Amino acid sequence: MNVLKVSFVELNARERVKAVLDEGTFRELLDPFDGFESPHLERQNIVPQSDDGVVVAKGKVDQEPAVVISIEGNFQGGGIGEVSGAKIAGALELALRDNKEGTPTRPILLYDTGGVRLQEANYGLLAIAEISAAIVALREYVPVIGVIPGKIGCFGGMSLTAGLCSTLIMTKEGRLTLNGPEVIEQEAGIEEFDSQDRRLIWNTIGGEQRYSMGFVDDLVDDDVETLKEVITDHLDSKDTQPFRSEQVDLFRSRLQNINPSQPLSPLDVRNIWNETIAEETLDEAAEGSDGNPEASRGRTWFTALTDQTKSEDVPSVLCTDKTVGNERVRYIAIAPDATNRFPRALNGEVGLAEGWAIAHYVREAIEQDEDGNRRAIVAIVDVPSQAYGYNEELLGLHQAGAAAVDAYAKARQAGHPVITLIVGNAISGGFLTHGLQSNYLLALNDEGVNVHVMSKQSAARITRRSIEELEEATKQTPAMAYDIQSFATLGALHELIDGIDADHPGSEDIEKIESRIIESISSARSGPLDLSHRLQSPQAKENRSASIKVRERLTELW
Incomplete structure (x- = not known):
């Protein structure tokens, strides 16, 4: 029957x-x-x-x-x-x-x-x-x-x-998918992604395609x-x-198989994607790249705090270890790279290579420190957003981001103090991927420091408002505003740091930030390993009261 x-x-x-x-x-x-x-x-x-x-x-x-x-x-x-x-x-x-x-x-x-x-x-x-x-x-x-x-x-x-x-x-x-078709079209143009092309959408982000790619x-x-x-x-x-978001080496090797300068069809990608290259080939592909010296606050502060100017692997992901006081610290930053294999990540966006590289560097620290002497990890944040592009969505930008989130969260839960220093933009999936899983968030009190989920142009289009109407709404709902002072009212910031030259830090600026980082590392070593403290600050009790009340009532009903 x-x-x-x-x-x-x-x-x-x-x-x-x-x-x-x-x-x-x-x-x-x-x-x-x-x-x-x-x-x-x-x-x-x-x-x-x-x-x-x-x-x-x-x-x-x-x-x-x-x-x-x-x-x-x-x-x-x-x-x-x-x-x-x-x-x-x-x-x-x-x-x-x-x-x-x-x-x-x-x-x-x-x-x-x-x-x-x-x-x-x-x-x-x-x-x-x-x-x-x-x-x-x-x-x-x-x-x-x-x-x-x-x-x-x-x-x-x-x-x-x-x-x-x-x-x-x-x-x-x-x-x-991380970026919807309309958002990609708004940010990168209809030539990059036609949001009215239904066949293109299903072949890029539909269930069959996601299954065939292993997502x-x-x-x-x-x-x-x-x-x-x-x-x-x-x-x-x-x-x-291992969970999918832990399979960093596998997905990095698959990504290295892809030549983004050639037109990528979903069928071709499926065939290439599952042909994993040897690890030594991946290493060779990364050799010889000195990165690109484009200025950005992420690069400026990475250099100021570490005396380093480049990465040994993915040029756009800066990573090095340094001893500060009595603390071993791994610094990680995203910076512009005009030679990026994936052009939608030229300006410091978090793209495919960046997400997987962050995951690699963080997990490397976890594995190396299994003996119990766990170094601190400092994420220096100046990210204009995630990358917006066809290739990015086809090849699983969401999974690259999830891998970085997984690594940061695992590091924090394992006892690595994870500190975020916001020196510029902290936008959307870029910030979720790189920065929001830390024990403590620090930010420079500067007009060039912004936190949000989307550019104003895209937010206006998606909500069917003008930019003027959008800005008017932020006066009633501070969480919609872009400036760091409004974000601070939500209670998630550990400290908003005044009196720093964000673009040209001098020795006193660097010393002040280092001292704040060390203080935060010390607090993290004796504090909770989850994110519950973000709801315990006076600002959170006032401006995230609904978040607190929901949890209290859920607990009563559980």
Whole structure:
């Protein structure tokens, strides 16, 4: 007898959770009657939703405790704001607590999201960093299952969290990418990516392509029963292979196989991608490059703090070790490189090579310091964004970013003090990849220091506003503003440092910054290994109160 298939894609977020959980075990936490709406939308003339577009439920899958988190793509495109982000991060943090206490609560993430909700901007940026940290910590106890069914797909910073999952499942109807087609077209032009070309989109970021490139573990039919069977199989997986975001050498070698100066078709890339080159070939390809001396604040401060001017591997990723006081410190910075193999990363953007190189340098420090004498890692941040390009999305920019996020989070959790020094721009996926997983964030108090999720031009296009309207909205919602003073009001900064010449640091400036770094390293060595302190500052208690209240209520209901 033929069994009638039921589409998973066509279900809403709440129906999807009920479909995954064993019948009769669904118990929603923070349901619409709890009334946790975004406090930031109504003032922008946007009608809020009483669950803020995220459904969290506890129950059982195959008779084992589970928490299922489902994002509603029909509300604000599944965008992550303060409340929705706190629901996801808070639920994962409580699952982590369960597992540490001996209750193996299994987390399942059902994605349908465009990434950060631009109307809440930096709230979403901070929430995604916290979601990422929780996933990396949880994977040490139980598999973290991600599912991308379709409709919206998985875009923006949330694609990095998908790249961190133990197992990722997609349908052919799903899409997975860091930069959406419209954003690439806005930033790089229609010649780079035509956002109206549906065939191009599916061949670049669709489920079949992602599966063929190894960014997804299972490609399944759009059927409820089939999907649940695949999820169940993975929940008790004893697979000892490294997580995808840990397979740095493999993906770096694959990337070296690619010649980005030639037109890349999806079919050609699939054939080349799986032909791994030898490690010595990778090393030879990196030799002889002195980088490029273009000025940037990232390069300026890397040189000022280390006396070094270039990298021995990827020219755009500067890395060196130095002893400062009694501390061994590994400094990492991104800098412009006019000779970059991937032209969309010429100006200091975090691209494919950059993400994987960061992951390599951080993981190298972890491996070398396994004896317990763990050096500090300082991320010097001046990144205009992630790279926007066809090649970048085709070759998995989201996975390169996830690898860097994974490495930084692992280093922090292993006891390496990770300190971020923001000296210039800290924008979007570039900042999520390089900087937001640190124990402490330091920033220069300078008008050239900006934090945000997207350029003003792209943010205006996506939200269908003029730049003037966008700037007016920032007066009501500081998280939408670009300046570092507004970001500081959210409570995530450890210190906003005054009186520094950001572009031409003198000896006193350098000494002052070094002293702040050393103080932060000392605090990190005796402080928490997670990111919970970012919600404990006076500024956070005032301006991220919804993030705190969501977690408190989730804990009561858990």
